[in-house]
Amino acid sequence: MKRCVINVSNNISKLNQHSLEGEYYTAFSEINKRLSSDLVPKSFRLDVTSDIMDIFIRNQNEGKKLSEVIGTDIKTFISEILEAYFSTISTKTLIKFSIQNGFLFGGIFGLLSLLDFSPSLGTLLTSLTAFILGISGFLINYKICLKFSRIPFSWLGALGGLLGVGMFYVIEYISKSDICSSLNNPVIVISILLLQLLIYFLLQRESKLKRKKA
Amino acid sequence: MAISTQMLKGLMDGVILKVISKEETYGYEIYETLQRIGFSYFAEGSLYPLLLRLERKGLIKGVKKTSSTGPDRKYYYLTEEGKEEMDSFKETWDSFNVGVGVLWQDDIK
Numbered sequence: 001m002k003r004c005v006i007n008v009s010n011n012i013s014k015l016n017q018h019s020l021e022g023e024y025y026t027a028f029s030e031i032n033k034r035l036s037s038d039l040v041p042k043s044f045r046l047d048v049t050s051d052i053m054d055i056f057i058r059n060q061n062e063g064k065k066l067s068e069v070i071g072t073d074i075k076t077f078i079s080e081i082l083e084a085y086f087s088t089i090s091t092k093t094l095i096k097f098s099i100q101n102g103f104l105f106g107g108i109f110g111l112l113s114l115l116d117f118s119p120s121l122g123t124l125l126t127s128l129t130a131f132i133l134g135i136s137g138f139l140i141n142y143k144i145c146l147k148f149s150r151i152p153f154s155w156l157g158a159l160g161g162l163l164g165v166g167m168f169y170v171i172e173y174i175s176k177s178d179i180c181s182s183l184n185n186p187v188i189v190i191s192i193l194l195l196q197l198l199i200y201f202l203l204q205r206e207s208k209l210k211r212k213k214a
Numbered sequence: 215m216a217i218s219t220q221m222l223k224g225l226m227d228g229v230i231l232k233v234i235s236k237e238e239t240y241g242y243e244i245y246e247t248l249q250r251i252g253f254s255y256f257a258e259g260s261l262y263p264l265l266l267r268l269e270r271k272g273l274i275k276g277v278k279k280t281s282s283t284g285p286d287r288k289y290y291y292l293t294e295e296g297k298e299e300m301d302s303f304k305e306t307w308d309s310f311n312v313g314v315g316v317l318w319q320d321d322i323k
Contacts, residue, residue: 071257080263
């Protein structure tokens with residue numbers, strides 16, 4: 001029988017030192033895998049997996065079957081957990097997360113475009129396009145997760161990949177256009193790109209501090 | 215009889231809030247209370263996403279406490295918003311109950 005110790009977090013509880021077996025192990029691994037997504041914060045995942053670990057270990061020790069414990073199949077159970085997360089995100093948080101994602105996309109794609117092209121107004125336009133796509137991409141992913149929480153995250157990853165490929169075409173198009181030569185100050189361009197990444201990290205830090213306070 | 219998921223969710227939110235309002239309690243104890251009062255079709259695990267949703271909405275708060283006799287447990291208690299939600303649920307439930315009662319009473323006559 002498959003047996004493994006699963007450490008969820010360094011400081012959650014001593015229960016994490018116990019082991020899960022068989023269907024409990026498989027189910028827990030599946031939950032952990034599905035929750036390991038950028039769309040679900042790490043703090044949420046650790047909290048949930050710690051709670052579920054408690055439930056699983058107790059019921060495993062009592063000799064109960066997994067189906068008796070979760071009352072449904074594992075995919076539905078995970079969908080319900082994800083739905084509990086996505087359906088309770090406030091509009092303010094959603095807007096903040098999407099803007100944060102926009103800054104991340106804007107900064108990264110702007111810097112990536114510098115690998116092939118010199119800093120110019122075209123770089124900033126590329127970055128702006130990526131910023132808008134970052135915001136809309138996050139909102140689309142959120143809607144997909146909320147509506148179809150049974151969709152594997154690998155599909156969302158593929159969507160992100162497609163977005164990335166699309167972005168490189170945009171970068172190429174903008175960088176080859178005449179507009180690129182109208183601003184040639186690399187310091188200003190790179191500063192703007194780095195500023196975007198700085199804003200992203202500040203917003204992320206603020207979210208972490210807020211979660212710690214809660 | 216299969217109960218509509220949405221209907222059950224709405225109903226269970228109110229019921230769970232009431233159970234927690236009586237005393238600070240943990241998941242398994244809530245599950246046992248539900249079984250005792252007649253919600254026997256409820257699995258312990260299916261209670262967890264509901265508790266999670268209520269917690270994320272700020273209606274209940276979960277605090278992990280160490281236990282000297284057994285594993286650590288997450289105790290839940292009601293927040294102020296939770297109390298308001300529970301009262302609002304009861305009000306809505308009572309008004310529905312009266313309406314449904316009247317309809318069924320008419321059938322008997």
